[in-house]
Amino acid sequence: MHTPSAPILYSFADPNNLVDSLARFIIKAQKESIEKKGRFTIAISGGSLAQQLNGLIGKPGVKWEKWQVFYADERVVPLDHEDSNHRLCNDELLSKVPIPRQNIHTIDYSLADDIEELADAYEKELIREFAQKDAARFPVFDLILLGVGPDGHTASLFPGHELLSEEDRWVAYITDSPKPPPKRVTLTFPVINHAARVAFVVYGPSKVDIIKTVLDKPEQGLPPSRVRPISPGQVYWFTDADASAKVEYPRTPFKL
Numbered sequence: 001m002h003t004p005s006a007p008i009l010y011s012f013a014d015p016n017n018l019v020d021s022l023a024r025f026i027i028k029a030q031k032e033s034i035e036k037k038g039r040f041t042i043a044i045s046g047g048s049l050a051q052q053l054n055g056l057i058g059k060p061g062v063k064w065e066k067w068q069v070f071y072a073d074e075r076v077v078p079l080d081h082e083d084s085n086h087r088l089c090n091d092e093l094l095s096k097v098p099i100p101r102q103n104i105h106t107i108d109y110s111l112a113d114d115i116e117e118l119a120d121a122y123e124k125e126l127i128r129e130f131a132q133k134d135a136a137r138f139p140v141f142d143l144i145l146l147g148v149g150p151d152g153h154t155a156s157l158f159p160g161h162e163l164l165s166e167e168d169r170w171v172a173y174i175t176d177s178p179k180p181p182p183k184r185v186t187l188t189f190p191v192i193n194h195a196a197r198v199a200f201v202v203y204g205p206s207k208v209d210i211i212k213t214v215l216d217k218p219e220q221g222l223p224p225s226r227v228r229p230i231s232p233g234q235v236y237w238f239t240d241a242d243a244s245a246k247v248e249y250p251r252t253p254f255k256l
C-alpha cells in the first residue's frame with residue numbers, strides 16, 4: 001500500500017548545472033501543482049540551500065503570485081536577524097522576485113517569549129493554508145526543500161533527539177538545538193513524509209561522509225534517511241560531485 005519509493009539521486013559535476021537543473025525541477029513541480037490545484041505550496045530550509053535557488057530568478061514560467069512559501073524550519077530570532085532563515089531566503093531569493101508578501105509565511109516573532117505558543121501559531125498558519133483546502137490529516141506540500149548538516153540533521157530534526165518520534169504535531173519546537181541558535185521551530189516527520197516531493201540539496205566536500213551514511217546505510221536511521229514520503233510522494237537528492245563522491249547508491253541521470 002503506502003510503500004515509499006526509493007530516493008532518486010542526481011549528482012552534478014558542474015555546480016551551475018546543479019543550480020539550473022534544480023530551478024527547472026522546481027518550475028516543473030510548480031506547473032503540475034498549479035494545473036491541479038491552482039497554487040504551489042513550498043517549504044524551504046535555511047543554510048546554504050537558499051543560494052542554490054537563485055537559478056529561479058528571472059526564469060520565465062515562474063508564477064510567483066501562485067506560490068505559498070513556508071519555512072521547513074526557522075530559528076527563533078527576529079526576522080531581520082542575520083541568523084533568520086527567512087532573512088537569508090529573502091536576501092537570496094524572495095526580495096528579488098515578484099512574490100506577494102502575504103504569500104510568504106513567517107513565524108510570529110512577537111510570541112518568542114513563549115516558544116510553544118509561537119510553534120502553535122505557525123501550525124495554525126499551515127492549517128489556514130492546508131486544512132480547509134485539502135481537509136487532510138497532514139498537509140501535503142507540493143515541495144519541501146531540505147539541507148543536511150555534517151552531523152546528519154535535516155530541517156531542525158537532529159540525530160537522537162526526541163522530536164524524531166513526533167507523530168502528531170505539524171510544527172514542533174526545540175530549545176536545545178546542537179546547531180546554534182538553540183531555539184527553533186521545525187516541520188515534523190509526518191509533515192515531511194506526506195509531501196508530494198522532497199528535495200535535498202547538498203553540495204561541497206564537507207558533506208561527503210554524512211551523505212554516504214545517509215544513502216548507503218539508511219538502517220542507521222539518521223534523520224535524512226527517515227525522509228521517505230508515502231506513495232506517491234518522492235524524495236530526490238540534488239548533489240554535486242564532491243558531496244556524493246563516496247556514495248555507492250545508484251545515481252540517476254537528470255532529465256525532466
Ligand SMILES: O=C(O)[C@H](O)[C@@H](O)[C@H](O)[C@H](O)COP(=O)(O)O
Nearest residue numbers: 045046047048147148149154155
Ligand atoms: O536552519 C537551519 O540550520 C537549516 O534549515 C538546516 O537544516 C540546514 O539546512 C542544514 O544545517 C544544512 O546547512 P548548510 O547547507 O548550510 O550546511
